[in-house]
Amino acid sequence: ALNDESWRVREGLIEALALTENRRAVPALIRMLKDTSLPVRRAAITSLGGLGDPRAIDPIEQIYQTESNYYIIYPAKVALRKLGITVEALPSFQRDRVVIFVLDIFEGEEEPHGFLVSDVVRKSSFGKCEIRYIPLGDGEISVDKSRQGLREVLDYIREQRHAAVVVNISWGGYNQDSGTRYLIEELYHRGALIMAAAGNNDSYEPLYPA
DSSP, X not given: OTTOSOHHHHHHHHHHHHHHTOGGGHHHHHHGGGOSOHHHHHHHHHHHHHHTOGGGHHHHHHHHHHOOOHHHHHHHHHHHHHTTOOGXXXXXXXXXXXXXXXXXXXXXXXXXXXXXXXHHHHHHTTTOSEEEEEEOOXXXXXHHHHHHHXXXXXXXXXXXXXXEEEEEEOXXXXXXXXXXXXXXXXXXXXXXXXXXXXXXXXXXXXOBOO
């Protein structure tokens, strides 16, 4: 079943193996660390950390030091701590630096929405996060501008693989754009945390990209 075509089946089996607390499953779980599916790899890392077998230390440490996707880096960090490893001593501890991108309007209004959002982000992060602003014009945000902003974030992630990235999206609409969706999915698969506006229109109609 660990070779099943469905990643959901493989992920479910890994979680089931972890519940048995049987260390005989460790070699198989270590092999699953190289699975092509991110959720499967994440499940294998989490399960190995929970089992507490020292055989998992070296392969998980290697993942933590070389992986570029925070979706995998974070559970690797947690697993290593459960396995008794001082993560702070590893060279890749700088990955815990958090960068928050605010994609919004920063001009053209008496109190531009972008500055209001940024102020909330700054206060709630207690100054522990780096905040980067991506202006999207001085009026209605167009599809082209939103795509350009998302591409800037994606370029940053490709160049700065050690940072944990949060993306705040303050725009939305009732029509889904395939290009915007592709960029957001690409950011997600590279480990970015996406936050999008749900709208203030008291409507049950889906608002995209949220």
